[in-house]
Amino acid sequence: MSHGGVLDAKTPGKRSKAPFTILIVEDSPTDIELMLHALEDADLKPLGGDFEMEVRANAEGALQLLAERSVDLVLTDMMLPGLSGLDLVGRIQALDPNLPVLVVTRMNTVSQAVDAMRRGAFDYIVKPVNAADLEMRLHRAIRISEILRRHAIYEHHDRQVYESNSLVGGSRAFEQIISRIREATQSRSTVLITGETGTGKGLIARAIHQQSLQPDHPFQIIDCTTLPEGMMESELFGHVRGAFTGAISDKPGLIELANGGTVFFDEIGELPLPLQSKLLRVLEDNEVRPVGGTRVRTVNIRFIAATNRDLERRVRDGSFRKDLYYRLAVISIAVLPLRERREDIPVIARHLLTKLSREMGKPGCHFDERAMEALVAYDWPGNGRELRNVVERAVLLATNETVRASDIRGLLPGREADSAGIPDIGLTSLPYIEAKERAIDQFTKAYLEAKLVQHGGVITKAAESSGIPRQHFSLLMKRFLGSDAAGET
Numbered sequence: 367m368s369h370g371g372v373l374d375a376k377t378p379g380k381r382s383k384a385p386f387t388i389l390i391v392e393d394s395p396t397d398i399e400l401m402l403h404a405l406e407d408a409d410l411k412p413l414g415g416d417f418e419m420e421v422r423a424n425a426e427g428a429l430q431l432l433a434e435r436s437v438d439l440v441l442t443d444m445m446l447p448g449l450s451g452l453d454l455v456g457r458i459q460a461l462d463p464n465l466p467v468l469v470v471t472r473m474n475t476v477s478q479a480v481d482a483m484r485r486g487a488f489d490y491i492v493k494p495v496n497a498a499d500l501e502m503r504l505h506r507a508i509r510i511s512e513i514l515r516r517h518a519i520y521e522h523h524d525r526q527v528y529e530s531n532s533l534v535g536g537s538r539a540f541e542q543i544i545s546r547i548r549e550a551t552q553s554r555s556t557v558l559i560t561g562e563t564g565t566g567k568g569l570i571a572r573a574i575h576q577q578s579l580q581p582d583h584p585f586q587i588i589d590c591t592t593l594p595e596g597m598m599e600s601e602l603f604g605h606v607r608g609a610f611t612g613a614i615s616d617k618p619g620l621i622e623l624a625n626g627g628t629v630f631f632d633e634i635g636e637l638p639l640p641l642q643s644k645l646l647r648v649l650e651d652n653e654v655r656p657v658g659g660t661r662v663r664t665v666n667i668r669f670i671a672a673t674n675r676d677l678e679r680r681v682r683d684g685s686f687r688k689d690l691y692y693r694l695a696v697i698s699i700a701v702l703p704l705r706e707r708r709e710d711i712p713v714i715a716r717h718l719l720t721k722l723s724r725e726m727g728k729p730g731c732h733f734d735e736r737a738m739e740a741l742v743a744y745d746w747p748g749n750g751r752e753l754r755n756v757v758e759r760a761v762l763l764a765t766n767e768t769v770r771a772s773d774i775r776g777l778l779p780g781r782e783a784d785s786a787g788i789p790d791i792g793l794t795s796l797p798y799i800e801a802k803e804r805a806i807d808q809f810t811k812a813y814l815e816a817k818l819v820q821h822g823g824v825i826t827k828a829a830e831s832s833g834i835p836r837q838h839f840s841l842l843m844k845r846f847l848g849s850d851a852a853g854e855t
């Protein structure tokens with residue numbers, strides 16, 4: 367037997383390479399002795415060889431241990447001083463429902479053991495403990511808890527992946543998108559997502575894949591705008607050896623590589639007509655024919671396509687195949703631009719701020735009310751992607767935790783012109799000298815911010831490209847952006 371770390375109850379599924387740990391909760395030294403002997407006699411090899419024991423004389427001690435470290439299985443006596451074995455079962459259930467607890471009882475307290483099972487205990491063992499009986503029950507408990515845990519790992523993993531790329535919103539239009547996603551996950555039908563650039567079409571495609579029946583299979587993104595010209599066909603469908611000069615061996619295409627999973631065709635509207643007909647055949651027959659090959663390969667793939675083009679218009683003008691359009695749009699999801707679902711702006715902006723500020727080591731950033739008003743009022747021609755860029759720059763430039771309207775306005779296009787000296791209504795209400803000073807201040811602030819963004823926040827580079835000595839640049843930063851910023855690189 368050896369000692370070491372065990373399963374982390376707070377992180378489902380994070381198992382260290384530790385021996386299997388059994389916690390015995392028993393106050394009688396004789397019974398502890400008997401239990402240890404029985405465990406040693408039991409053939410616990412299939413558990414992975416090594417196992418170790420922790421012994422506690424009461425439920426309170428057991429709970430304290432569980433708060434400090436995780437164990438794989440608990441064997442507890444029913445009759446304990448202080449909290450009873452029954453109470454302990456309830457507490458452990460609340461802590462980690464996948465941790466198997468076996469209660470050890472005397473014949474005359476079997477009814478209590480049955481109560482414990484109602485509270486979530488996995489099984490009970492009657493004293494005196496018999497090695498063969500113990501072994502059989504332990505194996506069963508462990509097998510089932512492993513299954514539960516594996517399930518918890520998937521759920522946790524899924525949630526993490528989904529949250530990190532998560533799609534958020536609060537509008538009616540967003541709710542409709544979510545219900546379309548749900549509908550799409552019920553089948554393997556092809557999905558066509560349409561919407562302006564940056565509206566989250568990629569996130570929707572990923573969400574459909576992650577919530578589908580095979581989320582662990584590949585999610586292959588094929589961006590039709592970046593496929594190398596001349597190689598498109600072989601990139602998509604693969605080729606056989608000798609198909610063309612340089613084809614020195616058989617090579618599977620991107621579609622075949624995603625077999626079992628999802629292929630996401632981004633900007634499908636850009637796919638040339640000859641490849642459109644080849645793709646149609648794949649969608650209809652679930653077969654891929656590599657370039658130069660005579661034999662087809664069967665594939666099982668969910669196809670999702672997205673476009674920011676008006677595909678129906680392209681069908682009308684003959685640049686997109688009508689039959690492919692209908693084959694793709696079995697389920698169609700039309701995503702509105704942000705300016706037509708403004709209720710989503712604060713939700714997405716806050717979500718991005720929390721995520722990005724944490725990633726950039728400035729957790730706790732928040733928008734003040736005016737900043738949020740400025741975000742909601744803006745039209746976002748680049749939609750969520752533009753919003754993300756603005757939030758990222760706001761975090762980069764933030765000198766404290768509050769992002770203000772003035773910080774936001776400086777980052778929105780067109781504002782530099784205002785700041786660069788075109789007097790706004792506020793300025794024209796001031797005497798000339800004062801208005802000029804304010805305009806210069808606004809310009810300087812916007813200029814410094816823009817330079818810092820251009821150079822990823824590196825002051826030396828920003829100063830160099832401005833033609834201002836670094837020390838002077840730092841002083842300007844101190845004056846116009848707040849003192850903390852000037853202490854950086």
Ligand SMILES: Nc1ncnc2c1ncn2[C@@H]1O[C@H](COP(=O)(O)OP(=O)(O)OP(=O)(O)O)[C@@H](O)[C@H]1O
Nearest residue numbers: 532533534563564565566567568569714750751754
């Ligand atoms: N509903 C949303 N929730 C969270 N983030 C969003 C949402 N919509 C857009 N975003 C942000 O916008 C970025 C762009 O999204 P995505 O790449 O999915 O857009 P797209 O419509 O596929 O763009 P394109 O047409 O240019 O390929 C995302 O990475 C995310 O930061």
